[in-house]
Amino acid sequence: MVRLSRFTHQALVCLVAASCVIASAPSRADDTGWESVKKAGVLRCGAAVAPPYVMRDPKTGEYSGFFSELCRNFGQNVLKVKVEFVDTTWDNIVAGLQSDKWDLSMALNDTPEREKAISFSAPATDYNVSFVYNKNNPKIPKGAHTIAEIDKPGVNVAVMSGTAQDKAISAVFKQAQIMRLPGNDETRLALMSKRADLLADANITNMLLTEAHPDWAAAIQPTPPLAQQEVAFGVRKDTPPADIAVLNRYLSQQVSSGAVNRLIKVSVQSMLASNK
The missing domain is CATH 3.40.190.10 (Periplasmic binding protein-like II)
Incomplete structure (x- = not known):
């Protein structure tokens, strides 16, 4: 029987323990689309400010605007997860999505150039x-x-x-x-x-x-x-078609019910009130 040194024995124990932790920890890389979001327990919404689509209170950091509300409602009411807004800029809104810094990019114009890099949901409004x-x-x-x-x-x-x-x-x-x-x-x-x-x-x-x-x-x-153009959510290219269909059904219902128009009016009124 080979006797292990005390140091070697402790090292092996640590290695096994670390392997167990890694194996049990949820990883967004293991899945794509909403399955990954549900495992993580949070939907990350990439947010570049453009009132009234996406607005951010400079004092509180709270996000509003009708696309922010659509992202928040989709995460909380459809996916049943928490929602987190990730600050970004319009120069980085596509690259950040590609590099998995967030799960949805908000208020993106669906352009042929962008379609080469990412996919899009159904439109929420025109532009x-x-x-x-x-x-x-x-x-x-x-x-x-x-x-x-x-x-x-x-x-x-x-x-x-x-x-x-x-x-x-x-x-x-x-x-x-x-x-x-x-x-x-x-x-x-x-x-x-x-x-x-x-x-x-x-x-x-x-x-x-x-x-x-x-x-x-x-x-x-x-x-x-x-x-x-049409304004929609941006999603990564590897997002399963079935998951995009879930998002599209949600958006279609929001548009057809008049919810999007109501959110736009609320966002516009909020912005006008803050400027007084």
């Missing part, structure tokens, strides 16, 4: 790009409704870097200067401080700004519509 400007700005023609009327030298357009609207205006603006800024607060401040002549953003988001400041803010809805 297009509009422009807000100061009605007293002489650079912006009154009644403008085409890109050609505002794509002029000396015109500065603020936009959130990495967003769908960033890509959309980059493709059509040839003469105006594009100011790429990290977030919604920065783009609004650029417009309000007159460093930017135009603010390019989602039509619903820009509606918040014009309704909050009717004394000076006006919107241009380009003709034809710019970057008309």
Whole structure:
């Protein structure tokens, strides 16, 4: 019989114990889709701020906005798990999903470029790009409704870097200067401080700004519509089709029942109230 040294014996005991812990610990890598989420007990929602889709209280860190509510309701009421919001930016919203930093990316425009990297749920709402400007700005023609009327030298357009609207205006603006800024607060401040002549953003988001400041803010809805797209949840490519179907059924019910429209109205009213 081979006698083990005290050190070797203790090392083997530790190794066996560690192996048991590893084998019993839940791992998201063992499964994909909602099975992994249920084992972990939490649905992680990747959150890049874009009111009223996704909003974050700077004081409390609490998330609101209609996509935040959809993600929260799906996790709590359909998957029966806790919901955690993971802060990110629009530049990283796809890469973070691919690297398993969260399970759903919220409020993503379904574009051919993004479809190469991730998959999408059914849409929750539609999207297009509009422009807000100061009605007293002489650079912006009154009644403008085409890109050609505002794509002029000396015109500065603020936009959130990495967003769908960033890509959309980059493709059509040839003469105006594009100011790429990290977030919604920065783009609004650029417009309000007159460093930017135009603010390019989602039509619903820009509606918040014009309704909050009717004394000076006006919107241009380009003709034809710019970057008309669907807004949905992003999921990883390895998400099983059956799991995407579960999410789609939930979204379809929320849309058909009018719940999404009600959430949009609540989000808009909340944002307007916070700006007073």
